[in-house]
Amino acid sequence: MNRLWKGGEPFIWLTGAALAFSLIMVAGLVILVLVNGLGFFWPSSVVRVRLDDGRALMGQVTEREQVPQPGAPPGTPVRYRIQLKVGNRDLYGADFVWIDEAKIVQRDEPVDALLVERREWGNLYGFIQGVRDGDREIAQGPAEGWNSLQVHLPDAQAVVDEIRRVEKKEIGAINYAQERLRLHMKKLALEGRQDGAEVQRLQEEMTQWSARYRDRESRLAELRERSRYALVVVTADNQTKELPLAQIVRAYRPNAMGLAAKTGLYLSKVWEFVAGEPRESNTEGGVFPAIFGTVMMVMIMSLFVTPLGVLAAFYLREYAKQGPFVSAVRIAVNNLAGVPSIVFGVFGVGFFIYFVGGSIDRLLYPEALPTPTFGTGGILWASLTLALLTVPVVIVATEEGLAAIPGGLREASLALGTTKFETTWRVVLPAVMPSVLTGLILAMARAAGEVAPLMITGVVKLAPALPVDGFWPFVHLERKFMHLGFHIYDVGFQSPNVDAARPMVYTTALLLLLIVLILNLTAILVRNRLRKRYALAMF
Numbered sequence: 001m002n003r004l005w006k007g008g009e010p011f012i013w014l015t016g017a018a019l020a021f022s023l024i025m026v027a028g029l030v031i032l033v034l035v036n037g038l039g040f041f042w043p044s045s046v047v048r049v050r051l052d053d054g055r056a057l058m059g060q061v062t063e064r065e066q067v068p069q070p071g072a073p074p075g076t077p078v079r080y081r082i083q084l085k086v087g088n089r090d091l092y093g094a095d096f097v098w099i100d101e102a103k104i105v106q107r108d109e110p111v112d113a114l115l116v117e118r119r120e121w122g123n124l125y126g127f128i129q130g131v132r133d134g135d136r137e138i139a140q141g142p143a144e145g146w147n148s149l150q151v152h153l154p155d156a157q158a159v160v161d162e163i164r165r166v167e168k169k170e171i172g173a174i175n176y177a178q179e180r181l182r183l184h185m186k187k188l189a190l191e192g193r194q195d196g197a198e199v200q201r202l203q204e205e206m207t208q209w210s211a212r213y214r215d216r217e218s219r220l221a222e223l224r225e226r227s228r229y230a231l232v233v234v235t236a237d238n239q240t241k242e243l244p245l246a247q248i249v250r251a252y253r254p255n256a257m258g259l260a261a262k263t264g265l266y267l268s269k270v271w272e273f274v275a276g277e278p279r280e281s282n283t284e285g286g287v288f289p290a291i292f293g294t295v296m297m298v299m300i301m302s303l304f305v306t307p308l309g310v311l312a313a314f315y316l317r318e319y320a321k322q323g324p325f326v327s328a329v330r331i332a333v334n335n336l337a338g339v340p341s342i343v344f345g346v347f348g349v350g351f352f353i354y355f356v357g358g359s360i361d362r363l364l365y366p367e368a369l370p371t372p373t374f375g376t377g378g379i380l381w382a383s384l385t386l387a388l389l390t391v392p393v394v395i396v397a398t399e400e401g402l403a404a405i406p407g408g409l410r411e412a413s414l415a416l417g418t419t420k421f422e423t424t425w426r427v428v429l430p431a432v433m434p435s436v437l438t439g440l441i442l443a444m445a446r447a448a449g450e451v452a453p454l455m456i457t458g459v460v461k462l463a464p465a466l467p468v469d470g471f472w473p474f475v476h477l478e479r480k481f482m483h484l485g486f487h488i489y490d491v492g493f494q495s496p497n498v499d500a501a502r503p504m505v506y507t508t509a510l511l512l513l514l515i516v517l518i519l520n521l522t523a524i525l526v527r528n529r530l531r532k533r534y535a536l537a538m539f
Contacts, residue, residue, distance in 0.1 A: 030513070037510040040503035041269040043254045043262050046113040046125060047084070048236055049099060050106040057097065058113060058125045058236035059086035060254075062499075067100065083499070087123030091239055095122050096499040109255045112142040114233065117249040119279060122500065124243065126233035132242070134228045145231070149251060152229045156245035163223050166216060174213045176471050181206050187367035273507060278462065282491050283501045287508055289463055293379065293481035294448060294515060296467060300383035300477075301390070301447050302440060308387065309394025309443075310429075310436055316395075317402040318424060330399075337392040345453030348385030353377060353457065357478075373478055377458035379467050380477035385457050386450060390443035397442065401435020402428070430530070437527035441520050448516045451485040459486045461494075484512040 048058040063083040069076060081100045089095055116124040128145035130137050131152065139148035185202050193199060227246040234240050252265060276286025312333075320326045357374035365373040374380075405428060413423040451459075460480045467479045488508050495501035 033506050033510045033513065036503065037506035040507050041266050041273065043115070043252065043257065043265050043269075045109050045255050046115055046253075048108055048110055048113065049084070049104050051099070051103045052105050053103070056236040056238075057084060057086050057099070058110075059084045059123075060115075061085075062096070085123070085499075087125050088121075088235060088241075090121040091235065091241065095497060111256050112146075112253060113255050114146075114251060114253055116231070116233065116243065116251045117284075118243070119247050119249060122280065122284070124233060124241065126235040126241065129232040129234045129240065132230045132232060146253070149231060149245075153245055153248060153251065156227060156229055156248070159223055159226050160246050163220060166220055166223070171213065171216050171220075173471070174209055174216065178206060178209050178213075181209070183367045190367060274511070280500075281495060281497070282461065282487060283495055283497055283504055287482075287484065287487060287511065289466060290482040290484045290487045290508070291511065291515065292466055292468075293459070293463065294484045294512070295519075297379055297383050297386070297454075297481065297483065298444050298448050298519060300379065301386045302444060304384060304387040305391050305394055305443055306436065306440055309391045309439060310398050312391070313395045313398035313402065314424065314428075317399050318428070333392045333395050337396070340452075341389055341450055342452040342456075344385055344389045345456045347388070348381055348453060348457045349377075352381040352384055357381065376478075377456070377480055378478040379458055379481045382454050382458040382481070385453050386447040389450065389453065390447055393442045393446070394436070394439035397435050397439025398432060401432040401438075404435070405431050430533075434527045434531045437523050437530070441523045441527070444519050444523065445516055448512065448519065449485050451483070451489055454483055454486055459483045461486075461490050484508055484515070488512070 044060050046058060047061055048056065050056050061082050062085050064080060065083075067079040067081050069079065079100065079102055081098050083096055083098055085096055086092060087095055110127070112127055114124075114126055114128055116126075118124055128142045128149065130141065130145050131139040131148040139145045181202050185199065185206075188194075188199055188202075227244060229245045231243045231245060231248065231251070232240065233243060250265075254262070257265070273286045274291070275288050277289060278287060279285035316326055316329060353375060357372065357376065357378075360374040361369060361372055409427060409431065410423055413427045414420070418426070458480050460482065463480050463482045465476075465479060467476050467481055468474060469476070488505055491501045491508065492505040
């Protein structure tokens with residue numbers, strides 16, 4: 001027994017078991033997210049049920065569970081209930097209902113059952129009654145109505161896309177130009193220049209832009225006039241709903257679709273989730289603005305935290321005289337890694353937003369006050385806050401790498417006549433780059449998942465404009481942004497429609513894990529290449 005303990009085999013088994021347990025927990029978490037996230041987009045069958053009280057409901061079964069029966073005597077039959085997504089929120093007031101299976105007297109899957117994904121009010125389940133063009137009925141019945149819907153829906157969606165393009169691109173550019181002119185005229189007024197050639201020129205430009213705005217408004221009115229077609233749907237309980245085709249995202253009949261058709265629809269919905277914009281209080285649609293904001297914030301944070309952390313580590317290890325002061329600094333750096341993230345957020349609000357941003361506004365943008373430009377939350381201040389949050393990780397990792405470099409490597413370089421700076425720049429820095437990237441990997445992983453400091457430094461529930469667009473200076477670091485971590489929090493805990501939001505939480509979490517994995521793998525590949533390149537320099 002003593003030989004067993006002295007040989008260290010129990011500790012080997014213990015560490016191996018701990019590693020296996022950790023991997024099992026991580027794998028279980030990933031599998032849970034995969035199962036609940038990826039299944040959200042699959043077009044499951046539409047079920048129609050008739051209950052013993054005469055009611056008829058139709059929708060998609062989302063869950064089945066055992067009905068609790070506390071205090072029931074032994075031998076009581078087990079009862080089950082199903083959760084049915086009935087949609088039609090404008091008709092029923094709720095998307096989901098629980099139905100006791102014992103109350104179901106008839107259950108079938110009608111082939112002509114229609115599922116309509118709408119821009120508002122969630123899904124609509126029912127049967128096609130007809131298609132109308134204004135007051136004129138152009139198709140009647142399920143078969144004729146379905147064929148007419150396939151013809152007119154693409155045109156209606158093209159009109160909607162054109163309306164959005166005119167609103168966001170053309171009218172957005174006009175509004176941007178008018179705002180710039182307004183601020184310019186206000187700046188001249190602050191300088192005491194109420195009239196003159198410059199003011200007159202700006203007023204003429206404003207008049208021209210106003211004329212263009214009226215022209216674009218006329219164009220929007222024409223486009224909306226073209227959206228006359230409407231789909232008439234009758235629900236399972238014989239309620240009639242007339243739905244404009246412009247409100248339809250997609251319409252399909254899941255019970256009539258084969259495996260290939262369902263797979264194609266599944267892939268299109270996945271692409272919409274990745275590349276589309278959110279709708280219905282972020283419970284439907286896509287998360288592209290959140291993806292863009294998350295990646296951009298991590299990239300900006302990396303640009304700040306890497307040089308700051310590396311310079312601090314080089315000074316502490318290579319230049320500073322070792323003693324009580326340097327030891328105290330190292331202790332402070334290690335303690336910073338344990339400070340709650342919300343404390344960094346409060347510091348970011350006080351220092352970056354109110355002090356730095358407010359000073360920038362007073363110096364460079366006085367004409368925009370009291371509306372702040374940089375003196376409010378934005379992606380720049382959020383990135384700087386997270387850079388401060390993660391800089392201890394980079395410092396510690398870089399210092400460990402510097403300590404591992406053989407002293408003879410520095411001495412050999414200095415013996416060849418190089419200066420201290422040349423040795424640091426050309427010998428030590430390349431050799432420590434793998435350790436720098438290790439710290440950066442850890443910093444990016446933590447920054448991508450942080451939410452608390454972002455909530456008070458720039459992240460919002462919905463950001464209609466991305467931080468990057470076609471207007472000068474093209475990259476707008478002062479703008480607020482969306483973030484996948486905050487999106488998960490908002491959808492999971494702030495949504496009024498919990499059951500509808502739950503699948504979106506899993507899919508967004510899966511996407512966040514995938515983005516962190518891609519960022520980390522990229523940094524790991526670069527680190528491994530650097531390790532191979534400078535492996536010989538270490539010995």
